[in-house]
Every structure is written in C-alpha cells, then in structure tokens.
Amino acid sequence: MAETVVIGANGFIGSHLVDSLSAAGHTVRAFDRFSSGRPTFDPSGVELMRGEFLSRADLEEAVAGQDYVLHFLSTTTPATAEGDPTLDVRTNVAQTIELLEACVAAGVSRFYFASTGGAIYGEQGKSEYSETDRALPVSPYGIGKLTIEHYLTYFQVRHGLASTAFRISNPYGTRQHVNKKQGLIPIALRQIALDRPVVRFGDGSMVRDYVYVEDLAAMLTSAIGVEPEHDLYNVGSGVGHSVSEILESLARVTGRELVIEERPRPATFVDRVVLDPTRFVTEFGSRPLTSLDEGVARTYAEILEQMNG
Template sequence: MADVLVVGGNGFIGSHLVDALSEGGHRVTAFDRFSTGVPTFRSSAVRMLPGDFLSRSDLEAAVRGHEVVFHFLATTSPATAEADPTLDIRTNVIQTVELLTACAEAGVRHVYFASTGGAIYGPQERSDFSETSPTLPISPYGIGKLTIEHYLRYFGAKHGLRSTSLRISNPYGTRQHPNRKQGLIPIALRQIARGESVARYGDGSMVRDYVYVDDLVRMLVPLVDADPRHEVYNLGSGRGSSVTEVLDAIGRVTGAPVRVHEIPTPATFVDRVVLDVTRFDEEFGISVPTTLEEGIAATWADMTGERA
C-alpha cells in the first residue's frame, strides 16, 4: 500500500478518487481548499489537508512524505481560460511547475497529471485520436495542458521525476458541480431541474467522448501500484456521442421535455473528438461498462436527491 496525495481531492474527480484509493487500502491525503469545511468524499480514513494551490509553502508541505501524487486540481475551465489566457498561465501552468519542483525535492516516486483528451488534439481532419496523434491545441485551456505535459518531461530529464499524463475525455457523473459551467450533462440536467431551456452549442452535431466518473476512477486506482510503460494515456469510453444524442438520453431519463436554445459555438471548440483508448486497454485491461443512459440516470438521481 502506498502513501498517496490527491491534489484537488475535494473536487469532482478527486473526491471519487480518494474514496476509491482509501477503499483499496492506500493511505490517502486530500489536498484542497475545503472552503466550506465539509469534504465531498465519504471516507473517514482520508486525511484532509486544507491548503492553497497558489502557495509554494503549502505545496511543499502537502507533498512531503508521499510516494505518489495525483494532480487533479484545475484553477480554470475551458471558458475561463479563454476569457483570460494569462489566468491559466499564472495559476495552472506556473503553479504546476511549483508543484513539480516540490515533488522532485521531496523524492516523490510518481506524478499522475489530469490532462485533457479533447482540447489537446485540436481541430484536425481525423476525429478519432490516439496518443501518437499530433497535438495541435488552439484553446488556451488545451495549450496550458500541453505545456504542463512538456514540463513533466523536463522534470523527468532534469530531476528523474517519473510522471504520466492522463488525457481524460469528457467526464461526468455524481458530485459534479453544474454551477462551474463546465460539462454538458450536469449543466443540462440542472437546467431541466429548474424548468429552464437547455443551452446548446450549434446544431447539436458536435461529438464528444463521455466517460462516467466511476469508470474513470476504476482506471485510475490501479496506477498507484503500476509501472506504466508509456508517459501518456488516453482515458475515455472510446465511444462518441453527439450533443443531440446526449440531450435525447437526458429526455428519456428525466421524462421531461428538453427545450433547447442555440448559442454560437466558440471558434476554439473542436467539432468531433473521440479517444482511442487501445493503449490503456491493452496494458491494463480495464473495461468501461457504464452506458451513457445509465450514467445520466445515476447523475440525475444524485442531483434530484440533493434537491429534495
């Protein structure tokens, strides 16, 4: 069993991850702001470590004594990074370099970084991307993620810090905060719960690879004890769904009419992204069994339960 730090451990993916790691017997520390004072995760065995990602001293204290670090904290979303690219550079990129410096100095064995499996590839003639596909991001969010991937290679060459970039597709599921304005599924479900119309980019033909959070975490947990053969992995369902297909599934799950109002698609959005997850599947053999409709149903049940 390992001493594991999850940076962003009270967030959407991070909270699920710390629960699963704790259930697996690992000694887990969740580093986050914990601004409400209440953890999102459920395990009482997880150590809460309140701290500020923008503080070098907090990062140094957090990584000390840990063998494995999962970096799953983001200070921006695709929308906020596009609104102010310098914010992404100042907070995500620079502070991740600070985190990696602290990891190298503390003797951390392995860092796993939550990259992006969509924005990092950018618009290309192909629509199904493997880890060897060109990375041509045109959004500040994707550019920032790719920059961090390059810094991971630098820290490996310079300091011997082992790391793996996880290019995650479009995760969704329970505990996802719809008010962050990131993620079609939670935002659409919240709008329907409020009796509002659903904002849809373009004509609904945009395609993404949606992965349910429980499936994603099932892929992440074995990495703690693994010796990955590659420095980059795509993590997703390997299946593409259009916005129209997602909204149709939401309508079936909720039993509510899905009223749509169309909004312009940002120029930096990619029309179609589906991840080829063959590399990860062949090495780790972990399936992604949850269908889109099953995942939406679980997310809706969790959301309406919170509202009750």
C-alpha cells in the first residue's frame, strides 16, 4: 500500500483516521505534537513522528517519501478563529501554504484536506447543500477553510499537485477534546456528567448534520488512494438533527433530566446545514451509519471512564 502521512494524527478525527487507514493496510506515518504525551490511536505498525505544524523543517521531514498527505490539523476552532481572525490567517492558512510547498518539493502524489461542510455554505436557506452550491461562509473559520481550498486549486494549476478537499459535516464521538470548546455533544455530555447546566444557543431549532467519527474515518479511508472524479466532496450523514433533538438524545442515553441554560445565538451561527453526500457515495460507496443514540452512548461511556479513571 501507499506511504501515507496524517498531519494532526493525534487529533479527534486524525486519530480515528490513523486507526482506519492502518486497518485497511496503508503504511501510516503519524505526525503530531503528541502534547498529551502518548498516541490516542493504536500505534501498532504506525510510524510516530513528533513535530510542530508551525515548523517548516518539521513539515518537510513529515512529507518526505510520502505518496499521500492527509492534512487534518487545525490550529483554531470556530470559536478561537472568531475571537482572533488573524490567528487563523497567520497559522492555519499561511502554514498550510508552506505544507503545500513542502509537498511539491517532496513529489507527493495527492494532498487531502479536511475542509468544513458545516461552516462553508453560510446561510442560504436550503434544505441541504451539494458541492455545486456556492460557498458563502460568514465566519472566520469557514473563510479560512475556503481560502485553503482555493490554494489547493492554485497548487494544482501552478505545480501539478493533485488534491482532494473533504467538506466534513459535524463529527462527534470518542477522543473529542472537550477543552477545545468545540462540539455540542461531548461538551453537553461532560456537563451532564458533572451535574451542571447544559448551554443551548438559541431556541434549539438550529439543524446540523452529525456524523459519528468512526463512520467518518471509514468513509474517508475508502477514498484515499482511489483516483477521484472530482476534487471536492461533501462527507456527512445527509441527515439533519436540531439542537433540541440532540439534547433529547442526550437525555435518553444518560437517563438524566437536563438543566438548560439558554444563551443568544451568535450572529455567525447559521440556522440549518445538512450536506448532500451523493457525490461521495456514488464514487466510493455507502456503509451503515451508527445511530445517534448509539454514538452518544459510546461517547458518554468514554467521558465517564475518563472522569472515573
């Protein structure tokens, strides 16, 4: 199998992707700071490479000799990017350009990028969004992701670096870092476990496309190393759940009555984002998806284990 490096290998999606790629037979190099001290994925047969994303030298070492580079690292979250938009530009955007330059120099065959499906389409009032819809992000996080997508096109035209962007919906599940303050489900579950109120932005009617992270990793793995027909794919469940429906699932799974603390909906939060994954499924196939309650149950079990451990 091809030599494959995952940038951000110890992150939420990246760690599951390493496990999935390794199980599928890929030769995997895992690049990360490993700030937690140890890999959260199964390290068996995986080459661990500790390094800094903001170091050009470390990136050059990471991509050397690799066929495929999977960029699944972000220095910001939607919240931190909104708090300091220039941080996203100075770190995520600028350093991804350096990573792309390193890939060109190393002769990488294809570059895969984790873009966002939840923030890139903006508020267009559609029931679901396909890749042919306009990208109209209204948040710094989404704007940064779209900017990188444009740079992928530039590097394809200017340097011949093939690339694929995955517009990923709202992933949730195990290994999600609650301290990054990203992800309604793990944050709310931790609050429930601590007997604290759950924060709800707005009236609970906002709709998102949630996908369990192990399902997402399997979907992405099926596309790695396959010659694609397109350079852009939506990757999600294709099913929308409102915030209220999510909170109802959390209550069912935990058996707890939730105490809700309502806060105003931030101006950059869109009302509804559900992705149309038809293009991806047509090319790479479909697979059974984990139900919402089952995914929530697995996530809650890990949170309780961490708290009691």
